[in-house]
Amino acid sequence: MSFIQANDLIKTYSANKRIVKALDGLSLDVPKGTVKGLLGPNGAGKTTTVKVLTTLINPDSGTASIDGVDVLKEPEAIKRMIGVSGQYAAVDQKLTGYENLEMVGRLYHLGAKRAKQRATELIEMFDLVEAANRPVKGFSGGMRRRIDLAGALVINPPVLFLDEPTTGLDPRSRLGLWKVIKDLVSDGTTVLLTTQYLEEADQLADSIAVIDQGKVIAEGTSDELKMQIGGQRVELSLVRLEDVEKGKSLLAGMAQGDVSVGNDGRTISAPVDNAAATLQQALKTFAEESIELNDAGMRRPTLDDVFMELTGHKTEDVSA
């Protein structure tokens, strides 16, 4: 049963005398108790989608509902059932972790006693006891995110929005936060998660919607998406730039999809069926043709590959 629903959302901004279509007919469907990953580069419309669904902005057209409640017509009812954690860790830096959480509880109108109790519970749950009485300003990035996330959970909301929860964190903090989020979602909360990282969507989401230029361009489980763009890739880095064209056509003969060229202009890669065998064959062929290689290997597809395959352009071509 669909719990979060968005239909044909359109939102345009005018920025620098230019009309930007942040959302261009975006539709989304999140079944109850599942985690939907919204995957896309900066400027694809992820945050705008979250802002519409969390009542922060109104779309130009389209409809949205959560558990049958219309987001645009009944924003006050929506606010009582959602928790939101943003990419900027929107906590008050001057207040302590405890003060931040207690304040959020009071603003959900839980009453003084319940708000205090809940703040203490969350501090323990998120392993922030040491930091509870220090101003957030002195916290590490990972701790700040955890306070922000705890703030989103104050009322045990049935719906949780996590907008790029780990962007800008170091790998260790990211792993820590992933664990926290995984524990949460096993509890049955319905989650909409946005991310730029395929791996993050892979780890946390039951199903992924790839979005680009304000539209969902592909949807499925992480395995389905990877299958769609080819599971493994062979990547070769050429010594001489003048060999690139010839290298591309040689590799194309062995590959299952388009050959893409990396940003350096000399690294070529393509999806293949049997990566090990193809790599051996490629090394042999390239040696016979006297094309010198800097590097050669197999790798899993990245977000760049997904984009290249699905949209024909690289992630960084999309203007923010």
Next chain:
Amino acid sequence: MSSVLKPTIESTIAKTVSDGWIATRRNIYKLRRDPEIFVFSLIQPIMFVLLFNYVFAGAIQVEGGDYTQFLMAGIFAQTIVLSSTYSGSAMAQDLKDGIIDRFRTLPMSSAAVLIGRTFGDLVINASSLIVMMITGFVIGWRINSSIPEAALGILLLLFFSYAFSWVMALIGMSVRSPEIINNVSFLVLFPLTFLSNAFVPSETLPGPLRVFAEWNPVSALIQSTRELFGNVPAGIPAGDSWLQQNPLTTVFAALVLMLVVFIPLSIRKFKSISSR
């Protein structure tokens, strides 16, 4: 899955009062955490009182009175008008930090953050007014009127600063940059408060500046405060403009106008703003 926690407050008025208090408390916490900011906001008015008094007192002749008595109302008004800009820069900063986004996803009253901001500034303004009055007393300033009149003078200053905070809050949310707000404060409000009867009698100003000073609402605030404190020098009556002849009416009108126009505008703006 644990069940969702339900609110204990339902009525709109109770929510507005509760949320307004929580948002005000947030700003009081912040003042307590950064006492140096609070202390500096009190040192500056003391410095202004002493500087203007000792630098200008010898040079500016006030007919039928002494300069210290004349000056104080001007310093009071300038200080509270300037410090109201804090409401603007603080709203811009909250917006930039994404805290406004968080607040807007909560089921709280849309007026609460603004109530908290403007009341927070009222606390600062009341404190700096007390400090300036004490400093004034030390250097010889006296209230030469009745207690009710003096009390009305103090209330007038505080209400004016409170109303002006709502104006600055709207500007802060529209401009979205704390730095620009501080520059606006310096480039617009500093001259606005100077081109008045704050430091010199407006009749001593050259032609166009004199007209501006006489029609400047800040001059009306200063004139009425001077009258209410009994500090109007015998030789310097109010200016010729209607505003100067009816300062109290002017200040009340300005106050009501600012509140009636800018409270709804600010709340409406708050309901639609979001970071970036």
